[in-house]
Amino acid sequence: MSYEPTPEHVVPTTCGQVKGVTRRGVAVFHGVPYAAAPRGLARFEAPRPHPRWADVRDAAVPGPTAPQSERRLGAMEMSAYFGTGWIHGEDYLTVNLWTPDPSAVARLPVMVFVHGGGFVAGSNRSPLYDGTAFARDGVVLVSVNYRLGITGFLDVPGAPPNRGLLDVTEALRWVDENIAGFGGDPGNVTVFGQSAGATIVGALLAHKPAHGLFRRAIVQSGSGLGAFSPEQAARVTRAAAEALGIEPRASRFGEVPDELLVEAAGRLAGLDLRIGGRLDPLLGLSPFGPVLGEQPAQTVAAGRGAAVDLLIGINAEEGNLYLAPFGNDVPSTAADVTAVAERSHPAPDELVAAFRTSRPRATEAELRSAIMGGALFGSGTSALADAHAERHPFAGTYRYEFAWRSRALQGRLGATHTVELPFVFGNVALPQLHGENAILGPVEPPMDLAARMHRSWIDFAANGSPGWDRYDTYRRTTMVIDAEWTQTDNHRLVEQAAWSQAWPAGISGPDEYKG
Numbered sequence: 168m169s170y171e172p173t174p175e176h177v178v179p180t181t182c183g184q185v186k187g188v189t190r191r192g193v194a195v196f197h198g199v200p201y202a203a204a205p206r207g208l209a210r211f212e213a214p215r216p217h218p219r220w221a222d223v224r225d226a227a228v229p230g231p232t233a234p235q236s237e238r239r240l241g242a243m244e245m246s247a248y249f250g251t252g253w254i255h256g257e258d259y260l261t262v263n264l265w266t267p268d269p270s271a272v273a274r275l276p277v278m279v280f281v282h283g284g285g286f287v288a289g290s291n292r293s294p295l296y297d298g299t300a301f302a303r304d305g306v307v308l309v310s311v312n313y314r315l316g317i318t319g320f321l322d323v324p325g326a327p328p329n330r331g332l333l334d335v336t337e338a339l340r341w342v343d344e345n346i347a348g349f350g351g352d353p354g355n356v357t358v359f360g361q362s363a364g365a366t367i368v369g370a371l372l373a374h375k376p377a378h379g380l381f382r383r384a385i386v387q388s389g390s391g392l393g394a395f396s397p398e399q400a401a402r403v404t405r406a407a408a409e410a411l412g413i414e415p416r417a418s419r420f421g422e423v424p425d426e427l428l429v430e431a432a433g434r435l436a437g438l439d440l441r442i443g444g445r446l447d448p449l450l451g452l453s454p455f456g457p458v459l460g461e462q463p464a465q466t467v468a469a470g471r472g473a474a475v476d477l478l479i480g481i482n483a484e485e486g487n488l489y490l491a492p493f494g495n496d497v498p499s500t501a502a503d504v505t506a507v508a509e510r511s512h513p514a515p516d517e518l519v520a521a522f523r524t525s526r527p528r529a530t531e532a533e534l535r536s537a538i539m540g541g542a543l544f545g546s547g548t549s550a551l552a553d554a555h556a557e558r559h560p561f562a563g564t565y566r567y568e569f570a571w572r573s574r575a576l577q578g579r580l581g582a583t584h585t586v587e588l589p590f591v592f593g594n595v596a597l598p599q600l601h602g603e604n605a606i607l608g609p610v611e612p613p614m615d616l617a618a619r620m621h622r623s624w625i626d627f628a629a630n631g632s633p634g635w636d637r638y639d640t641y642r643r644t645t646m647v648i649d650a651e652w653t654q655t656d657n658h659r660l661v662e663q664a665a666w667s668q669a670w671p672a673g674i675s676g677p678d679e680y681k682g
Contacts, residue, residue, distance in 0.1 A: 262309050297594060
């Protein structure tokens with residue numbers, strides 16, 4: 168990608184002036200620090216203020232990214248999602264920013280995006296997260312880098328937990344203090360994320376230091392039940408220390424170079440984190456994520472996050488991404504369905520029966536994918552939606568299911584994890600998204616779907632409504648988003664009821680199956 172000279176914009180921030188450029192009709196600022204570079208032992212400390220700079224800081228070219236290993240998903244072309252990987256450099260706690268009006272008088276809605284990647288990969292440099300379409304439509308779009316893997320989420324004695332979550336909170340604080348200079352309204356901030364980023368957004372609802380820093384939240388394929396317990400996290404910490412040959416404490420981890428931390432993190436995938444009757448919320452896909460004493464959905468059900476509007480949803484075939492690219496979807500047997508249910512639910516036979524009732528024409532491969540997607544995202548989405556709607560009726564709760572099917576991998580990819588992102592960002596034309604093994608597949612997606620979905624996200628950020636009825640625990644209204652949009656009540660209620668039997672205390676879910 169080339170960066171030709173274009174008109175410049177200089178904006179003051181709390182740490183000094185930054186100079187962005189105009190590209191495709193909007194002002195762009197790359198690599199603007201919101202916290203100090205995490206060096207040495209500071210990688211295992213809370214984020215600190217960035218030192219002031221004297222000269223105008225150039226923000227025309229993207230900066231470094233958090234340390235991470237290359238991330239691949241079988242046969243899938245995922246470069247648009249995972250981006251460039253690790254671009255070395257210590258000053259990576261930064262935001263990228265797109266605005267139609269870099270002035271202090273515009274007062275535009277602000278949307279802050281938290282990327283996914285299993286808590287071990289991804290960055291705000293990923294081409295999928297280009298915010299030009301948002302800025303053209305009157306939004307200031309901010310995308311955030313945060314610490315990943317061991318430095319971001321390993322629960323280390325002597326270090327504050329959830330440092331990646333603390334980073335995102337600090338980025339929101341930076342937005343609160345600085346966004347007016349870029350044309351944004353600090354009183355109208357929506358934080359949104361996808362996958363790991365959506366789980367972080369759910370955790371922010373329960374995170375007291377983040378309160379007052381955002382007005383609305385969007386959770387795309389995340390989980391309000393996605394946190395690890397301290398006991399589960401301790402097992403990961405012991406394994407990481409053993410892999411590195413060190414004692415499990417912050418001072419020793421702080422001596423290890425980033426390259427070795429990244430390599431060690433890659434060896435931790437697949438750890439058995441089923442401890443004391445508690446299931447692994449990520450099914451062994453990643454040993455990293457928020458570490459909390461209770462799940463975010465429980466905290467929200469107890470009253471946290473009362474003033475925040477919530478838009479929350481999943482994709483109809485989330486689990487396909489973890490099966491089809493590896494050839495693990497076909498063939499699938501009843502034993503495969505039972506096996507994933509056993510990893511997902513304390514009463515696996517009841518869970519499988521509920522899914523067979525809900526999807527009577529589904530193949531074994533489709534049931535396997537559906538239960539996996541439900542375990543990773545669906546159950547925790549239902550729990551957080553129910554907790555928010557039940558406890559906070561004066562804040563809006565809106566729910567969706569994205570059902571447009573990609574024809575990638577001979578049609579086996581479907582409405583899988585990540586496939587909604589190009590529509591949200593208005594970036595369906597990206598070349599990396601098209602092809603037999605690419606996210607959107609070989610068939611051109613409907614442009615009107617992209618326009619409508621992108622507009623709905625903006626409308627929610629601007630005024631608190633995406634354009635359909637609120638979700639509550641009586642109707643459970645869900646917008647099914649496809650080439651045609653269909654609003655339904657009690658959507659997949661049999662499955663929700665089955666999952667709710669395993670929810671932790673304090674969250675009221677459906678107590679009976681309804682057709």
